[in-house]
Amino acid sequence: MLASLLQVFSTGLGLAGYYALVAVGFALIFATLRIFHVAHGTVFIIGGYVFFGLHRLLGVNIFVSAIAGVACAGLAGLAIDKVVYAPVLRRGGGMFSVFIASLGAALVVEAGFLAWTKGVVSVARTGMLDIFIVGDVAFRALDFSIFALVAAAFGALYLWLYRTSSGLEVRGLTDNADLAAVVGVDVRRTRNSIFLVASLLAGLAGVLTAYDTGLVPSIGFKMLFIGVVAVILGGVRNILLGTIIGATCLGLLTAFAGFFFPEWITFTIFLIMIVLIIFRPQGILG
Amino acid sequence: MTSGNSGLRIDRLAMNFGGVFVFEDVSIEIPPGKVTACIGPNGAGKTTIINIVCGVFPPKAGDIFVDGVRLTGVRPFDTVRYGLCRSFQDVRIFPFLTAIENVLVAMPDQSGEGLAGLFLPRARAQERTNRDHARRLLQAVALESAAERPAGELPFGQQKLLSLLRAVATGARVLLLDEPATGVENDLIPRVVDLIRDLVKAEGRATFLVEHNIDLVRQVADQVCVLQGGRIIAAGDVRRVLDDEIVIREYLGQVYDA
Amino acid sequence: MEHLFYLGTLIAVWIIVALAANLVIGYTGMMAMGQAAYLGVGAYVAATLNILLGVNFYVALLVASIASAVIAAVTLLPLLRIGGFYFALATLGVNFVFFDIFHNLGPRVEGSEGLYGLQLPGPFAFSGPRFATTLAIAIVCVLLCQRVVASPLGRALRATRDRPDALAALGKDPRRYQMIIWTLAGALTGLAGGLYAATLFYIDPTLFTLDASILILVYIGVGGLASTAGSVLGVILLIAFNESLRFVGLPSQFVGPLQQAMYGLLLIGLMIFRRRGLVGEYDFRE
Numbered sequence: 001m002l003a004s005l006l007q008v009f010s011t012g013l014g015l016a017g018y019y020a021l022v023a024v025g026f027a028l029i030f031a032t033l034r035i036f037h038v039a040h041g042t043v044f045i046i047g048g049y050v051f052f053g054l055h056r057l058l059g060v061n062i063f064v065s066a067i068a069g070v071a072c073a074g075l076a077g078l079a080i081d082k083v084v085y086a087p088v089l090r091r092g093g094g095m096f097s098v099f100i101a102s103l104g105a106a107l108v109v110e111a112g113f114l115a116w117t118k119g120v121v122s123v124a125r126t127g128m129l130d131i132f133i134v135g136d137v138a139f140r141a142l143d144f145s146i147f148a149l150v151a152a153a154f155g156a157l158y159l160w161l162y163r164t165s166s167g168l169e170v171r172g173l174t175d176n177a178d179l180a181a182v183v184g185v186d187v188r189r190t191r192n193s194i195f196l197v198a199s200l201l202a203g204l205a206g207v208l209t210a211y212d213t214g215l216v217p218s219i220g221f222k223m224l225f226i227g228v229v230a231v232i233l234g235g236v237r238n239i240l241l242g243t244i245i246g247a248t249c250l251g252l253l254t255a256f257a258g259f260f261f262p263e264w265i266t267f268t269i270f271l272i273m274i275v276l277i278i279f280r281p282q283g284i285l286g
Numbered sequence: 287m288t289s290g291n292s293g294l295r296i297d298r299l300a301m302n303f304g305g306v307f308v309f310e311d312v313s314i315e316i317p318p319g320k321v322t323a324c325i326g327p328n329g330a331g332k333t334t335i336i337n338i339v340c341g342v343f344p345p346k347a348g349d350i351f352v353d354g355v356r357l358t359g360v361r362p363f364d365t366v367r368y369g370l371c372r373s374f375q376d377v378r379i380f381p382f383l384t385a386i387e388n389v390l391v392a393m394p395d396q397s398g399e400g401l402a403g404l405f406l407p408r409a410r411a412q413e414r415t416n417r418d419h420a421r422r423l424l425q426a427v428a429l430e431s432a433a434e435r436p437a438g439e440l441p442f443g444q445q446k447l448l449s450l451l452r453a454v455a456t457g458a459r460v461l462l463l464d465e466p467a468t469g470v471e472n473d474l475i476p477r478v479v480d481l482i483r484d485l486v487k488a489e490g491r492a493t494f495l496v497e498h499n500i501d502l503v504r505q506v507a508d509q510v511c512v513l514q515g516g517r518i519i520a521a522g523d524v525r526r527v528l529d530d531e532i533v534i535r536e537y538l539g540q541v542y543d544a
Numbered sequence: 545m546e547h548l549f550y551l552g553t554l555i556a557v558w559i560i561v562a563l564a565a566n567l568v569i570g571y572t573g574m575m576a577m578g579q580a581a582y583l584g585v586g587a588y589v590a591a592t593l594n595i596l597l598g599v600n601f602y603v604a605l606l607v608a609s610i611a612s613a614v615i616a617a618v619t620l621l622p623l624l625r626i627g628g629f630y631f632a633l634a635t636l637g638v639n640f641v642f643f644d645i646f647h648n649l650g651p652r653v654e655g656s657e658g659l660y661g662l663q664l665p666g667p668f669a670f671s672g673p674r675f676a677t678t679l680a681i682a683i684v685c686v687l688l689c690q691r692v693v694a695s696p697l698g699r700a701l702r703a704t705r706d707r708p709d710a711l712a713a714l715g716k717d718p719r720r721y722q723m724i725i726w727t728l729a730g731a732l733t734g735l736a737g738g739l740y741a742a743t744l745f746y747i748d749p750t751l752f753t754l755d756a757s758i759l760i761l762v763y764i765g766v767g768g769l770a771s772t773a774g775s776v777l778g779v780i781l782l783i784a785f786n787e788s789l790r791f792v793g794l795p796s797q798f799v800g801p802l803q804q805a806m807y808g809l810l811l812i813g814l815m816i817f818r819r820r821g822l823v824g825e826y827d828f829r830e
Contacts, residue, residue, distance in 0.1 A: 091817070096828065101811065267640070367715060380710065391700060458715075
């Protein structure tokens, strides 16, 4: 029993890493720009599929492929904002219109990947994973790399948000967008940085997932919704800390559920989301 | 709707928002058949009085009585049941409903508003009566030509008139009108006067009016109170108060006629 | 010919679903993103009663409709207090929650994912009469909706949509109207669910996912919000267009993704250029 729980714990923390990368990007965009970026999940899979295409199909060096994947994701996020959201907003659309448009964009991109991969799981890794066993619990060498990468990413994000002037402008937008614009924050430039940074993080998560368990197109939506629940759980008061806490809770929960009642994972996650929305939409930390 | 008709009584109302003082010891009598106006500088709290009376938020102290029934803290949509109805400063008409529909939707006790009533012949008869009533209301302010136009397309002044009609259509014995003339073009203001005088006073309703337009107040109000600096500094017959030196100095001197 | 009857029956079924959705979304302004859940409830209740308990199909249809209405009311109750955007998310959550319920608790035929074997009475037993009967039911639903929309109730619904606060100030509780119309829509959608089961002759949980709810949005979005004609038009146009894609000559694995991409593009296009759809009466500014 203890071994199973430890295994759940270890798996859960691994998942939490991915969830946190996706969730924090989503939270940044939502908190600062009030955009419910459903297509964030597609940015995730774009990163992963570019990585897969380059590394697995074309044999390009792993680091180059990974960087290319992350970069493409970053650009894709920016593109979606410019091509889809900006026109909607310009024509007087509000939050809900942008949400529907985002949904549309996600459907289009997902359809593209569905057609390309025919729904088969695409794993970017070419070799086997190194696994070592401690007692009854199996750890993977990959998990340490992921942990290090996620920690580094969050560290860099923290530095950007709290130690740079552009990060300060982003935090200003989180608190009060109108006031920030009045005070002279260049909203358009900050908007671009927000989308870029959020999408790079999602792209990183996509690359890692493609390497680890592989991708199917539908995982984009799945990661997005988990990200949403993580953000609702953690609240947007303190974006970094909140999403880390939310993602960790969800990572542990999905790992636990995956072990003991896998058929009810979706049910559990969304029930939690509904309950949170009804009773505490500002999250645990809000 | 309560059967009595002693009007609205505001008793020693006090309000602050998280420590920001608004007013205290505000007592106003709003008797039926008369128009009671409230004037004062912007931000004095006149709309807050209406909000409290209509249950948007409770007062920090004091009470509201309608026909002797204590109504403090009643929820907004219940207040009409007790005979109160308000209009909004920023109008809030239903933009995608036509003008006549805006008036119709305000009328109470429509059996056609429930699923069961949908098929009853009584509902159809009621709807016909209501339509006639609504049309007459629109005619009274010369708006019947706009009856079938979506209210969102009407100019602001007409929307304001429509929102007043809406409040009247509820049949409430006590009306609270928040700046009914603000934003209304000068040539439409006589219609506001007509509405308040004919439809409201003639039917014996108690009317509380918050206004900046002193001319309008002079034309329709019977009594007026002045809210300034967090308290009522003058109250009574409209001519006496408006001619009072203190009031003229403190407040009227700063007012631009709308 | 057989296939044309099938298509026609499908159109009739989806018209009922679209009418119900438009009542709730277009006329009352409630952002319902999970209507497929109630469609599934209707389908599963009708199918279970008829196949497993041998209940007469007409009775099964009636019970399915009532069950769906009750479940709709019950699921709305806790959500009445939350507004616009979070409400949309919560209905989405309900859709996923019910998916797992159908998947884990829904009866199925041995060895397959779904349920089949409906015992259909005369008017439903063969494709021709089935089309005529379903069409007749759809026409009755259209007339019912017209009646509701033109009535004082319809007026109150639109007022609820436009400015619920102003309606409350007039002495009418907007939540009462929301509950009435949501329940009615639930009944109609449940009825459609039972008819859907009869048309497909086979149901499984994958028919009632978020994709189906999005499809409903596309139907009424294209046809037009707050318009009975719009609900009918959207369904006919899109199902017909969808069918025509099968003749373009693409390999079958591309047809699905192509349809999905088309829906995505339609949603984006609608949000940018014409939020009120083809013949809609309501252009939401949210």
